[in-house]
């Protein structure tokens with residue numbers, strides 16, 4: 001009797017420890033501690049740092065109370081629309097360029113020096129030129145986002161082709177495959193994960209850039225919300241906007257991961 | 273009648289001469305083993321034979337013409353893993369038959385047979401990154417057997433396998449070869465394995481590599497490794513390569 005009681009107790013203890021060690025519990029604890037820390041800091045310095053509660057209220061208000069004529073979700077939609085347009089353009093131009101650069105040493109030799117020259121330049125550095133060329137409308141924003149988003153697409157498409165293990169081509173050839181089968185069976189699937197990784201980086205790059213572009217002058221969008229919060233001295237609006245930006249970025253990356261699992265099941269199988 | 277004939281074959285990688293003026297014949301239906309020190313050019317030789325890389329000098333003919341995997345029915349079990357990561361075990365093994373347009377019913381029947389033969393029935397739906405090195409090697413072996421090749425090239429195919437599996441697959445290979453009367457070129461490190469399998473063993477030298485000696489193994493099958501004649505041949509080959 002007594003022994004089994006002790007055993008029970010240790011079992012409970014072990015279960016509790018396991019529970020505390022579980023990843024998700026730790027995530028939750030970490031977040032809660034952060035919010036508490038945030039709240040205490042805000043209480044001590046309330047003028048410039050809003051309390052979590054105030055930010056939440058601000059976000060709830062934003063659901064139906066317009067900011068500069070548009071409710072929060074519409075602002076979010078504006079930013080997303082710019083990202084998606086620019087992203088589509090970056091993919092449509094970037095993947096073919098990257099694939100060609102990976103495929104042909106000659107084409108690579110032509111494009112690489114120019115690409116390397118522009119690659120390290122932060123896209124936002126183009127803003128003045130973009131405004132000169134395209135005005136302050138949508139085009140200049142989309143242009144800047146394309147510049148930011150296209151770099152990882154090109155790089156990864158190029159490496160995706162270049163780093164294919166030649167023994168895979170050998171295997172196809174020995175089984176009697178022709179060059180069309182080599183492309184379909186090896187080149188495409190083998191470069192897909194790398195291309196996809198590029199698309200993932202590119203999307204987060206695009207999202208970062210849209211906010212930066214909107215900070216520089218826009219009447220709508222998440223970057224605008226932040227500027228607006230500053231000009232009306234409403235820190236809760238600023239932090240609320242930042243939160244929406246962060247959550248959106250996270251959701252986009254989750255979306256891409258799910259998509260990758262669908263498209264390249266052989267890559268991710270081990271992780272689940 | 274010779275299935276493969278190699279004349280004056282030389283292969284250089286830049287300054288490195290790997291194969292130097294190698295000549296030999298492989299008869300139709302023969303089981304040839306090639307043994308040689310690591311890095312002497314065994315893999316290079318098979319790659320040349322399969323026309324995966326160009327020769328510097330010399331010729332290799334299969335059935336009296338240049339090798340062409342689209343025409344000749346060749347299978348190659350590579351030394352390194354070479355299954356397609358995006359195909360499941362089953363689809364990897366089926367691929368060669370798909371390329372060769374084997375009718376579906378026949379394909380299913382052969383698939384079931386070879387998968388059972390290499391003992392992979394439990395993991396046909398797994399991807400290569402989910403299976404062990406030994407299993408991946410067995411995928412390559414099954415893939416090669418499935419197309420019923422006239423010429424089977426095997427580059428240290430059993431190196432990754434444990435002893436029991438190796439003995440079993442050696443016997444299966446001999447059985448398949450006896451039934452189909454195809455020609456096999458089998459590269460190995462393992463002298464006992466070569467004496468157990470081969471009609472004839474080519475012993476290669478160090479780089480620049482030539483054929484150091486041929487050893488005929490004229491023993492009935494299934495062979496008994498305890499047979500004194502078996503030991504004699506094994507010792508003969510061992511002596512030949514002592515100088516590596």
Ligand SMILES: Nc1ncnc2c1ncn2[C@@H]1O[C@H](COP(=O)(O)OP(=O)(O)O)[C@@H](O)[C@H]1O
Pocket residue numbers: 285288290308309310311312313314315316317
């Ligand atoms: N593509 C290559 N470029 C340069 N050297 C190579 C290449 N392939 C093989 N070699 C060299 O040729 C020699 C023979 O290699 P290999 O045929 O793989 O040997 P083995 O299969 O007998 O162990 C080695 O010294 C290797 O370094």
Ligand SMILES: [Mg+2]
Pocket residue numbers: 314315316351427
């Ligand atoms: Mg080798």
